C-alpha cells in the first residue's frame with residue numbers, strides 16, 4: 001500500500017525523496033505500476049509523438065580509457081575508423097531526405113576532430129536545415145561555446161554516475177568534477193542539455209542510482225538517457241555482470257515521474273538486452289528513438305559492447321524498423337524538431 005501511495009504522489013506532484021526512489025528501486029513487486037504511471041505522465045506532458053534522431057557514429061577513435069567501453073584507447077582488437085567530413089554530411093543529407101528532423105553526431109573523444117573541423121561539420125549540417133545534437137565528450141568551455149555559435153542545438157553527455165568514487169574506478173585519468181563542469185557550461189550556454197547514466201557498473205548501488213535521478217533535476221537536464229551496462233569482451237570489465245533491462249526501465253520511469261516534460265530516449269542498450277526492449281521503454285516513459293543512420297560498412301566497428309542491436313542494418317532499414325515499432329503501439333512519429341517542452345518553456349521565461 002505504501003508503494004502504491006508513493007507512485008500516486010509521484011504522478012501528481014512529480015516529487016520523490018531519495019528514500020522514496022531507493023524504496024521503489026529495491027522492490028520489483030510494483031514495477032508494472034511504476035511503468036504505467038510513467039506512461040501516463042509521458043502522455044500528459046509530451047504527448048503520443050515519438051521523436052526520431054538519426055544517429056551518426058562518425059569516429060570510433062578515443063583518447064579515453066573507460067573500463068567498460070569497447071572504444072577505449074587500449075582496445076587494440078578494434079578496427080578504428082574516422083569518416084571524412086563530406087561523407088558525414090552526405091549521411092546527414094540522406095537522413096534529412098528520409099524525413100528526419102534531427103541528427104546526432106557521436107564519436108569517441110577523437111583528437112583529429114579539432115575545434116575547427118568540428119565547426120566545419122556543424123556549419124555544414126546546419127545548412128541542411130536539421131536540428132543537431134553533438135555527443136563528442138568533454139571539451140573546454142570555449143569549445144562548447146564555439147559549437148553553439150556555429151549552430152549546434154543540443155549536446156548529449158552522460159554523467160555516467162554521480163558516485164564520485166565509482167566514477168574514478170571506471171574512468172582512469174578522468175575527473176568527475178570536469179564532467180559536471182561540462183554539463184553546467186552547456187546549460188548556461190543555452191544548449192538543450194542531454195545527460196544520463198549507465199547502470200549496472202560493478203559496485204553501483206540503488207542509493208547511487210537514486211542520486212543520479214535527482215542530479216538530472218538539479219542540473220536542469222532537458223533530455224536523459226539511461227543505458228544498462230553491457231560487458232564487452234576486450235575490456236577490463238569483461239567479466240562483470242552488467243545491468244538489467246528491468247532496473248534500466250525503473251530508473252527511466254522514475255526520471256519521467258520527476259521530470260515530466262523532458263525528452264527520454266528508448267536506448268539501444270535496452271533493445272540489445274531484449275528484442276522488445278525499446279517498445280517496453282516507449283511504454284514506460286520514453287518518447288524518443290535514435291535510429292542509426294551510419295553507413296553500414298562502419299557500423300560493426302562502433303562496438304561499445306557485445307551484441308549491439310542492429311549492427312548490420314543499413315540506414316533505410318533502421319528507419320523502417322523504427323517506424324514499424326512505433327506503428328505497432330499506436331503512436332505517431334513527430335514531424336517537427338521535437339524540442340523538449342521543458343527547454344521551450346525555459347526559453348520563454350515561463
Ligand code: SAM
Nearest residue numbers: 068069107108109137158198228229230304305
Ligand atoms: N565518447 C562520448 C562520451 O563518452 O560521452 C560519446 C560516445 S560514448 C560511446 C556514448 C555512451 O556509450 C557513453 O556515455 C556510455 O554511457 C555508453 N557506453 C559505453 N560503453 C558501454 C557499455 N559497455 N554498455 C553500455 N553503454 C556503454
Ligand code: SF4
Nearest residue numbers: 062064066069072108
Ligand atoms: Fe571513449 Fe566515450 Fe567510450 Fe569512454 S565511453 S571510452 S569516452 S567512447
